[in-house]
Amino acid sequence: MSVNKNLKILIVDDFATMRKVIRNLLKQGGFENIVEAEDGVAALKVLQSQKVDFIISDWNMPNMSGLELLKAVRGADDLKELPFLMVTAEALKDNVVAAVKAGVSNYIVKPFTAEVLNEKIEKIVKGMAA
Amino acid sequence: MDYSELRQEVDAIASSFLFLEKKEIEIPLAGQFLNQLEEAATRADALGAAEVKRLAGALSQLLEKVVLDGVDAEKGYGLFERGIVLLQAVVDGYCNAGRYDGNMEDFMGELASGIGIALEAQTTTAPNAERASGEPPATEATPAKATVQDESLLRDFITEGLEYIGEIELNILNLEQEPENKDYINAIFRPFHSVKGVASFLNLDKIRILAHDLETLLDKARNEAIAITPELIDLILDGSDTLKAMIGQLRDELEGREAGEEIDTSDIIRRVKLAETCAEQPRQPKKLGTILVEDGVINESDLEVALERSQVPPPRKLGETLISEGMASPKDVSRGLRKQAQQVTDSNTIRVDIKKLDDLIDMVGELVITQSMIRQSDTLQSLGDRKIVRDLAQLASITSELQRSSTVLRMIPIKQTFQRMSRLVRDLAKGAGKLINVETVGEDTEIDRNMVDEIYNPLVHMIRNAVDHGMESPEERIKAGKPEKGTIKLRAFHRGGNIVLEISDDGRGLNREKIRQKAVKNGMISASDNLTDPELNRLILLPGFSTAEKITDISGRGVGMDVVKQAVEKLRGKMDIQSAEGRGTVFVTSFPLTMAIIDGMIVKVGNERYILPTVAIRQLIRPDRTSYNCIVGEAETINVMGRLLPLVRLHDLFEIEPVHRNPWEATLVVMEGEKRSKCLLVDEILGKEEVVIKNLGESLKRIKGVSGGAILGDGNVGLILDPEGLFEMAESN
Numbered sequence: 001m002s003v004n005k006n007l008k009i010l011i012v013d014d015f016a017t018m019r020k021v022i023r024n025l026l027k028q029g030g031f032e033n034i035v036e037a038e039d040g041v042a043a044l045k046v047l048q049s050q051k052v053d054f055i056i057s058d059w060n061m062p063n064m065s066g067l068e069l070l071k072a073v074r075g076a077d078d079l080k081e082l083p084f085l086m087v088t089a090e091a092l093k094d095n096v097v098a099a100v101k102a103g104v105s106n107y108i109v110k111p112f113t114a115e116v117l118n119e120k121i122e123k124i125v126k127g128m129a130a
Numbered sequence: 131m132d133y134s135e136l137r138q139e140v141d142a143i144a145s146s147f148l149f150l151e152k153k154e155i156e157i158p159l160a161g162q163f164l165n166q167l168e169e170a171a172t173r174a175d176a177l178g179a180a181e182v183k184r185l186a187g188a189l190s191q192l193l194e195k196v197v198l199d200g201v202d203a204e205k206g207y208g209l210f211e212r213g214i215v216l217l218q219a220v221v222d223g224y225c226n227a228g229r230y231d232g233n234m235e236d237f238m239g240e241l242a243s244g245i246g247i248a249l250e251a252q253t254t255t256a257p258n259a260e261r262a263s264g265e266p267p268a269t270e271a272t273p274a275k276a277t278v279q280d281e282s283l284l285r286d287f288i289t290e291g292l293e294y295i296g297e298i299e300l301n302i303l304n305l306e307q308e309p310e311n312k313d314y315i316n317a318i319f320r321p322f323h324s325v326k327g328v329a330s331f332l333n334l335d336k337i338r339i340l341a342h343d344l345e346t347l348l349d350k351a352r353n354e355a356i357a358i359t360p361e362l363i364d365l366i367l368d369g370s371d372t373l374k375a376m377i378g379q380l381r382d383e384l385e386g387r388e389a390g391e392e393i394d395t396s397d398i399i400r401r402v403k404l405a406e407t408c409a410e411q412p413r414q415p416k417k418l419g420t421i422l423v424e425d426g427v428i429n430e431s432d433l434e435v436a437l438e439r440s441q442v443p444p445p446r447k448l449g450e451t452l453i454s455e456g457m458a459s460p461k462d463v464s465r466g467l468r469k470q471a472q473q474v475t476d477s478n479t480i481r482v483d484i485k486k487l488d489d490l491i492d493m494v495g496e497l498v499i500t501q502s503m504i505r506q507s508d509t510l511q512s513l514g515d516r517k518i519v520r521d522l523a524q525l526a527s528i529t530s531e532l533q534r535s536s537t538v539l540r541m542i543p544i545k546q547t548f549q550r551m552s553r554l555v556r557d558l559a560k561g562a563g564k565l566i567n568v569e570t571v572g573e574d575t576e577i578d579r580n581m582v583d584e585i586y587n588p589l590v591h592m593i594r595n596a597v598d599h600g601m602e603s604p605e606e607r608i609k610a611g612k613p614e615k616g617t618i619k620l621r622a623f624h625r626g627g628n629i630v631l632e633i634s635d636d637g638r639g640l641n642r643e644k645i646r647q648k649a650v651k652n653g654m655i656s657a658s659d660n661l662t663d664p665e666l667n668r669l670i671l672l673p674g675f676s677t678a679e680k681i682t683d684i685s686g687r688g689v690g691m692d693v694v695k696q697a698v699e700k701l702r703g704k705m706d707i708q709s710a711e712g713r714g715t716v717f718v719t720s721f722p723l724t725m726a727i728i729d730g731m732i733v734k735v736g737n738e739r740y741i742l743p744t745v746a747i748r749q750l751i752r753p754d755r756t757s758y759n760c761i762v763g764e765a766e767t768i769n770v771m772g773r774l775l776p777l778v779r780l781h782d783l784f785e786i787e788p789v790h791r792n793p794w795e796a797t798l799v800v801m802e803g804e805k806r807s808k809c810l811l812v813d814e815i816l817g818k819e820e821v822v823i824k825n826l827g828e829s830l831k832r833i834k835g836v837s838g839g840a841i842l843g844d845g846n847v848g849l850i851l852d853p854e855g856l857f858e859m860a861e862s863n
Contacts, residue, residue, distance in 0.1 A: 015294070015324035017286040021331045024283070060323045062316075089327055089345075097194050100161040101168075107157070111330035127156055 003125045005030040008050075012036075012043040012057035012069065013087070022056060022087075028114035029121070040064025044072060047079060054121065056108075059088040059095060067099055074103040083124045133177060133225045139170045140182075140221050144214050154203045155210060160193050167193070170217075181220050181230045188241055189213045195245050209244055212237060281384065287328050288381045294321035295377070298370045299460040302363055303449035306467040307418070309358035318366065319348045325373065337376050340395050343402045344369045350406055360468035365398075365405055367464060372398050418448050422466040426556055427458050469549075484579055487540055494529075494536045495822035499841050501529045502819070506844045530820060540580065541723070544622045544629070545573040547582055551593055555618050558597040565604050565615040566597065572622035577629045577723055581701065585631070585721055588697040592633050592717045593618070595691065600637035600715050610712065612636070628703075628745075629723055634716040640709040642666045667707045671695040704854060728823055728850060732816040732842065733799065736786040739848045740812075741821055741840055742799060746853040748807060749800035750815060758793050768793060768809045770800055778860040779811045783835065789813045801853045808857055823850060835859050 009031055013019045019036045026034060035052065037043035039061040046052065055073070059066040066086055073079045086099050086107040096107055105124045108117065143166045146159065155163070167186045174182035189210065196206035216237055223230035298318050305314040326341035344366060350356045376393050383389040419437075422428050428436070440451045449467065452458040458466075504510065505522045552568040559566040577585075596618055604614045621632040642663060649655045649669050661669075671691050698705045703721040722728075730741035749770065757769035758777075766777035777798075781788035790796035790813055799810040821840035830836070835855035842848045 013324075014320070015290060015328060017283065017290050017328045018324060018331075020283055020286060021328060058327075060320050062320060087327075089323060089330075089342075096198060097164070100157055100197050101164050103158065103161050105158055110327045123156075127158065 003122050006033055007031060007053040007121075007125070008033045008035065009054045009056060010035050010037060010043060010046055010052045012038075012040065012055065012061070012066070014039050014058065014061045018058065022117075025112070025114040025117050029118040031121075040066070040069035040072070043069055047073070047076075052082070054083045054085070054125075056085045056087060059086060059099075067095075067102060070099060070102050070104055083121075085120055085124060133179070133221065136170060136173045136177065136179070136182065137221050137225055139166055139173065140214075140217050142166060143170075144218055147211065147214055150207075153207045155193065155196055155207055157197060160197050164190055164193050177224070179221075179224050179230075181234060182217070182224065185213065185217050185220060185234060185238075188238060189217065192241060192245060201245065205244065209241055213241065284332060284380065284384060287332060288377055288384070291325050291328070291377045292374065294324060295370050295374050297321050299367070300450055300453060302366060302370075303453070303460065303463055303467065304447055305358060306360070306363050306464055307447065307449070312352060315348055315352045315358075319345060319352065322348065322370075322373075334376075334380070336393075336395055337373060340369060340373060340376075340399060340402075343399055344373075347402050347406050356406065362405060363464055363468070365401055367461065369398055369402065418463075418467055421469050422452070422458065422463065425462075425466055425469070425553065427462045427466060428452065432457055484540075488580070491536050491540060494533050498529050498533050498820065498822065501525050502842075503844065533820060537578075540578050541576040542579050542582065543574045544577055544582075544631070547586060547589070548573050548620050548622070550586070551589060551620055554590060554593055555597060558594060559601075562597060562601075563603060564597065564601050566601060567615055567617045569617055569619045570621075571619065575622040575624060575629055577721070581629075581721060581723070584701050585698075585703070585719075588694045588701075588703075588719070589631065589633070591691075591694045591697075592719070596633055596635040596637070596715065596717070600635040600639075602638050606638075610638075624723070625720065628720040630718065630720040632716055632718050634714060636714040639711040639713055639715055640667055640670065640707070642709075642711065645669050664708075667709050670707065671705065728821055728838075728840070729818070730821050730840070730850065731799070731818050732848065733780075733797075733812040734814050734816050735780050735784070735812050736788050738784070738786055739816065739842065739846065740780070741819075741842075741848045741850045742801065742810070743850070743853065744818060746801050746803070747799055748802050751798045751800065751809075752796075753793050753798060755792075755794045766793075768798060770809065773807075775800065776808045776860070777811060778808050778856060780856075781811070783856060783859050801856075803854045803857045806857065808853075808860065810853075810856070821848070821850070 009026060011019050011022050011026075011034060013022070013036075016038075019038075023034055023036070026032075035046055035050070037046050040057075041063045043055070043057065044064075055069075057066040057069055064072075066088075070084055070086065073082055073084060083105045084103070086096075086104045087110060088095060088099075088107055089110040099107060105127070106120050108120050143163055146162065147155075150159070167190045171183045171186040171190070174180075174186060192201070192206060192209055192213065195201045196203065196210070201209075216234055219232060220230045220234065223232065298321050301314055301317040305311070305318060308314060322341045322345040326338050326345055329335075329338040329341060347356070347362075348366070351358055351362065356362070372393060372395060376395075379389045379393065419433060423430055423433055436448055436451045436455065436457055439455065440446050440448050446454075449458075449463040452463055453460050505526055510518060510522070548570045552570065555566055555568045601616045601618070602610065602612075607614055607616060617636050619632070619634045621630075621634070623630055645666050646655070646661070646669075649666075650657050654669065654672060655661065671694075695705050698719050698721070701721055703719055705720075706718045707715065708718065709715040728741070729744040731744050731747055733740050733742060751768075751770065753768050753770075759767045759769065759774065766779075767774040768777050769775075777793060779788075779791075780786075781791075788796070788811075790811075793809075793811055796811050797814055799812060799815075801808055801810050819842065821842065823838040824840055825831075826833075826836070826839050835852055835858075836849050837852040837855070838850040840848055840850055
């Protein structure tokens with residue numbers, strides 16, 4: 001069973017180049033339906049205006065960090081179950097554990113390959129289905 | 131006690147666990163468990179169920195390890211399964227009996243070793259942790275300029291990366307002013323983080339590694355593991371410069387230009403690593419502005435403009451405005467900020483109001499006197515109690531140690547004064563159209579904080595004199611065969627309990643012929659007087675003397691060197707001028723290190739007691755009759771180890787009836803003045819004491835040979851003698 005490649009994925013990162021990198025990697029995995037936001041605040045706006053199936057968010061952003069975005073998402077009734085993949089370069093315990101406690105679906109550590117990203121997405125989506 | 135809620139919580143964890151399909155605790159569930167365990171631990175704590183709290187905590191740690199891939203998933207699952215069963219049993223025990231009687235140590239031991247082993251295999255440094263999450267380790271062997279397929283990505287990275295690094299420069303100045311503001315650290319942290327992230331995808335390993343190390347450093351600063359010091363700021367700026375250079379090279383390469391030599395990052399990385407390991411105390415920041423003006427980075431009007439613009443909404447920091455308006459470079463601004471901070475304090479220092487320090491030192495002074503009075507109390511001494519004698523001796527040594535260390539508190543390096551003076555030279559030189567270099571020597575020489583302000587004005591006047599009169603214009607210098615650019619040297623060193631400050635220039639030197647003419651014209655000397663060169667030099671120190679041909683806005687407004695000399699002498703200082711025509715002039719001033727105390731030798735002449743500064747004493751002797759020489763009409767001399775030194779009779783100078791008149795019966799103190807030594811004849815030496823100098827008041831201030839008064843240990847007042855003054859008195863008699 002393979003994941004529906006039509007998932008609408010929201011990439012949240014303040015660094016445009018990084019968004020492009022992730023977009024490219026997603027494309028390699030066959031995901032084409034992608035929207036972007038430059039920080040947590042912008043991401044929440046996107047979430048209000050359209051239905052998104054999956055969030056890939058950076059940890060470290062101005063205005064609203066990835067963790068704050070996660071908490072906001074989990075705090076909204078209609079977004080409670082939204083798959084949320086946290087991208088982090090600081091695989092430091094505190095950060096990841098805090099995200100895990102806040103209900104992150106999974107996390108991924110930079111740099112990653114298209115394969116690993118794919119694996120994580122599949123794992124999350126399948127976990128949700130079960 | 132109601133354990134039912136605790137039991138529900140634990141049962142909820144157990145049932146969620148039971149329904150797991152795979153032998154693996156996935157992240158969302160681990161998160162749920164972590165929250166539930168935390169809740170259970172809190173409840174257990176409130177109920178006093180220590181074992182529950184401890185076990186729940188241990189299971190949380192286990193889950194954290196599972197989440198971080200620190201233990202094998204299946205092993206983690208197995209351990210957690212047993213743990214949760216045990217937890218239920220412990221909670222049962224509390225529900226039924228209010229305590230748990232079973233043994234959970236076996237499991238705890240196993241858990242600890244299970245996590246511990248994993249820990250061992252999994253040291254917690256960031257790069258390893260990254261690898262732990264199943265990602266292939268970054269290809270370490272890739273060359274710095276990696277093969278990048280997606281050129282457009284690289285272009286994006288270059289543009290955005292440079293922009294981000296520019297952001298670092300602006301934010302770092304804010305940080306320098308408010309090191310405790312976490313927002314600023316974050317604002318710097320983020321760009322490094324982003325640059326590193328993208329660089330890692332693009333296989334730009336050298337950039338990634340440096341950005342990573344800088345990020346780690348900032349992370350430590352953010353977590354207050356290391357302090358934001360000027361050095362750290364410098365290091366971060368250097369780091370971002372290096373990153374900028376590397377990204378710039380990438381761009382050159384991409385655009386087919388010569389990229390230049392590969393940048394070596396090993397040094398900066400080594401410095402970053404070093405900084406990570408040393409922790410220092412945070413320092414106190416202060417305002418900016420004037421420092422930059424003093425440093426000549428900007429001028430006053432620039433500053434005003436910048437300050438105004440900073441007020442325009444959105445308000446910005448002065449440093450930010452200066453940089454974004456292009457009025458100063460980030461490095462200059464940051465250096466200015468740092469300089470200011472350094473004036474106040476180095477690392478590991480606190481700032482104290484100078485008034486408090488003065489009060490403290492005064493009180494210590496009084497304490498010294500009081501203890502001395504107690505020690506010499508006749509009543510106490512008549513007791514003859516050995517313990518009291520011993521205790522008093524102890525008290526004396528402690529107080530004198532206290533006094534020494536409290537005086538040192540107020541000592542600061544002369545550096546700051548030198549910096550102000552260097553700045554002044556540059557300003558004055560610019561105004562006078564002269565080219566002048568400033569060299570400083572002995573910046574670390576220390577002086578009492580209270581002296582610093584006092585000596586500044588006389589020094590300024592000497593500097594002005596050197597720039598305005600001493601130094602020639604560039605044209606004149608070239609004509610005279612000298613380098614176009616002159617040099618003014620500031621030198622400080624300690625000599626004989628004094629700080630000596632020299633201001634020397636390599637200018638035209640004093641025109642002695644002109645000085646002589648002027649002195650004759652003013653009636654100071656007669657045309658027939660035959661003065662030696664040093665005597666001629668010193669003429670300019672006399673009141674009403676000025677050789678300046680034109681009045682400039684710098685000096686020559688009628689205020690002559692005599693004012694400087696008086697100011698110096700008021701501070702118990704000495705002043706001299708050396709000059710060689712065409713080669714330059716040296717102003718030599720010496721000041722006591724402190725105005726507060728003096729280490730003195732108490733001497734007795736007749737019934738009077740005097741204090742001689744110990745620093746000026748070379749020897750104490752009782753000479754043989756044969757070493758005394760008296761040539762009629764000439765001075766009396768004493769042969770001291772082959773040197774003939776003039777004899778100065780203190781009783782003559784102060785008109786006292788002495789006990790001894792013959793040097794071989796009295797005691798001689800060999801004293802050193804600025805340039806010469808003399809033997810001072812006194813009746814006897816009473817002892818050595820550190821005395822607190824008391825001002826004699828306005829009316830007695832100018833008495834020659836006396837520099838102050840002090841309360842002696844026995845409560846009597848003694849006069850502190852000034853050797854140089856005594857010598858002058860003796861010479862003029």
